[in-house]
Amino acid sequence: MDRVTLAVGGGGASTQSFISDIIFSRLGNPLLRKAADAALIDTSLRTAFTTDSFVVRPEFFPGGDIGKIAICGTVNDLLVSGAIPEYISFGLIIPEGYLLTDLERVIDSMAATCEKAGVQVVCGDTKVVERGALDGLIINTSGIGRTVRDWTDYANISAGDKVIITSDAARHGMSVLLARGELGFDGQIESDCAPLNDVFDAARQYAVTFARDATRGGIAAVLNEIAAMCGVGFLMEDEHIKVRDNVRYLCDMLGFDPLSVANEGLAVIIVKEQDAEKALADIRKTANGADAAIAGTVTADGKVVLKTTIGGKRFIEMPRGELLPRIC
Amino acid sequence: MDRVTLAVGGGGASTQSFISDIIFSRLGNPLLRKAADAALIDTSLRTAFTTDSFVVRPEFFPGGDIGKIAICGTVNDLLVSGAIPEYISFGLIIPEGYLLTDLERVIDSMAATCEKAGVQVVCGDTKVVERGALDGLIINTSGIGRTVRDWTDYANISAGDKVIITSDAARHGMSVLLARGELGFDGQIESDCAPLNDVFDAARQYAVTFARDATRGGIAAVLNEIAAMCGVGFLMEDEHIKVRDNVRYLCDMLGFDPLSVANEGLAVIIVKEQDAEKALADIRKTANGADAAIAGTVTADGKVVLKTTIGGKRFIEMPRGELLPRIC
Known part of the structure; x- marks a missing residue:
């Protein structure tokens, strides 16, 4: 057979x-x-x-x-x-x-x-x-x-908490899209697909208030869902949200916002401010968290905002429409 | 939408x-x-x-x-x-x-x-x-x-145990086949699809050694799988394995053995001999077990045998080939 x-x-x-x-x-x-x-x-x-x-x-x-x-x-x-x-x-x-x-x-x-x-x-x-x-x-x-921890309660999140993003964004969605071979050009991007045990073994030692992996809908969907569920907002800093050059290039070319593209090895971890730097240091010692960064702060105003590298601000919208079908 | x-x-x-x-x-x-x-x-x-x-x-x-x-x-x-x-x-x-x-x-x-x-x-x-x-x-x-009980251990089954079949056989598979409307004639058979909580609330009071629901592959697959896993055999009695008239008629016409057809509300429950009659009596008081019967005995010889209503004997074979696709 x-x-x-x-x-x-x-x-x-x-x-x-x-x-x-x-x-x-x-x-x-x-x-x-x-x-x-x-x-x-x-x-x-x-x-x-x-x-x-x-x-x-x-x-x-x-x-x-x-x-x-x-x-x-x-x-x-x-x-x-x-x-x-x-x-x-x-x-x-x-x-x-x-x-x-x-x-x-x-x-x-x-x-x-x-x-x-x-x-x-x-x-x-x-x-x-x-x-x-x-x-x-x-x-x-x-x-x-x-x-061993309960990180599922939105009510634990409060203004001033820091947002750790554990890796560079959008690699999985762009990897799969490119692998379909329908774009008319060659090249490949490696998906970030990984079990994040090492990252969370590190994070578990600190005052985490909430965590979520940013799969379908990407980081944008995670932040907006949290905002909708408990009324907090986010001020994110574009310069601390990493996107690899080839991924950013492909996103730009095709009109995707890297923040809305699926990841399979990236988590958004919200930590009490006093623990943020220590948690980050330990997460960065792990294989899957080596590129982690503190990329934003929880705010009280319910708005999900991105501070761009040139100093402007824009809303990070909840992704709408069909995005990319069947990437995960 | x-x-x-x-x-x-x-x-x-x-x-x-x-x-x-x-x-x-x-x-x-x-x-x-x-x-x-x-x-x-x-x-x-x-x-x-x-x-x-x-x-x-x-x-x-x-x-x-x-x-x-x-x-x-x-x-x-x-x-x-x-x-x-x-x-x-x-x-x-x-x-x-x-x-x-x-x-x-x-x-x-x-x-x-x-x-x-x-x-x-x-x-x-x-x-x-x-x-x-x-x-x-x-x-x-x-x-x-x-x-609350462990009925998953084949090693608990021994020769002399009784086999309770909790309902009449083959209704689900024949119901779905007929509902496909591809046989060229009308009619319908009601599936036995049901959650068997009532049957098992009753059975749990007694010395059950093993239980399994007879879905894909029917009763024949359950008995043969048990035989293969632990070396016991079964002597089943056709007169105590109920099949509704319309179900038997359809099976005969299409060449299906009712023992090999899927059920979704029928369990095979193996009980110590001394508890078999009492367990049966209580199971029969339930809505989903009203037609239960003691339909066979566990034997030591590893063979799965059916005693037919006219007194002959035949092997109940493990179902082979594709049976009916997509019935459950």
Whole structure:
């Protein structure tokens, strides 16, 4: 068999051999291999629970693939909520005829990313749909983490808090767009796709009030969502929001605001002013936070404002319209 | 807006209003409305965790729809593992242009089923894919439950245990097949799709050794999987495996073995012999277990055998090939 057949999703003998040959050999651990209807796991009394589906096209892009992103996205959602990621479930939706070598590559990538992020895949499900009904792989992952901080409460944010942006912006969205090969020119940009355990192991030592990873809708969506939820504003400084030259060039050329473009390895961390410099110093010692910067301040006026490098000010708008479809 | 646009999946303003207008109004509760990257939930120290994706076509069928099945499937996976279902996540994958009234109907159905099953939807994600890339809705749900029994250990099953089948077989698969309208004749069969809380509230009082719901691959897949995992066999009695007349007629006509057809409201519960009659009596008092029967016995010889109504014996084979695609 070199392509996925409908029988793989049927629940019978083909499903069983697919699970043991393709899945268990890569993601297997005692809990997953038990093949129970539910995995029985040890949890703390306070647990973080999250879910995300991934439909990125193309499925392979510089710096990552749909398997890596499916683990990173869910791991990062747990980390920003103040939890230590522990357990992952996956739901694979595969079009009939999908190349088995591609699928193996995706699952290898999931396994490697789980290893890096310190999580175990403990349950999963595979469905196969008829040829023509779906144009590529879809992966859903849900995640469970042990809550050690609660960074999900907007009410904890107050004016004067500092905004740390942990990396340079817009790399993932531009990477995927370029990888589509529809722009009429060559070149590639590496996605920032990464599990941010190292960054949050550092941040957790400090007085963080809120955190979020800036995926779909980018930094602009995160800041505006926070403003809408709790009434605070932001004064951001363009000179401290890093964008790599090739990314900025591509954004300018295509009319994208880098602040509205998706990232997969960038978090917005809001910290009490007195801890901001210390937190930043520790975050900058990590591999994924080496380019972190304090890029703004929480204000009381409910407006999300950018101070430009030439000293002017403009609103950072909530992204509208369809942005880029299927980048994450 | 009467159809889902790509912008709904973009992470910006349209996503926000979709979430509040379509999702929160139906599934909302304090945890979900918090709109955090992860929901912080109270768990016990021993937790059941499961996931499933749903791709049933047509999306609406007699007795259910993709929303109802997405909740039932995950709730039942928790119940059969010995847990009390508590929290649900959802991942919606929607094709661009999907009718909003249909989507609302599906989400209403999810909400009604959650109410019935006593679970809360605490986190979710919505993705929209371009027209033509996907032929209908896909829903993933993951579930978390409080483990009060451990019914996931094959090693607990031993020869002499009794097999309770909680309902009549093959209704879901035949319902969906008939609803496709491709058979050239009319008629409808009601799916058995249901959350089995009542059945398992009853079963939990007794010495259950193992339980599983018989979805894809039907009862035949469940019995053969158990046999393969731990070496026991089964002697099942055809006269105690109920199949409704219209379901049996359709199966006969189309060449399906009712034992291999999917159910969405039927569980196989293995109970110690001394508790079997008492457990059966209590299960039969429930709405979803009214037609339960002791339909077989665990044997030591590793073979899955059916004693037919005329006294012969045949093997119940592991279903092979593609069975029915996209019925659950």
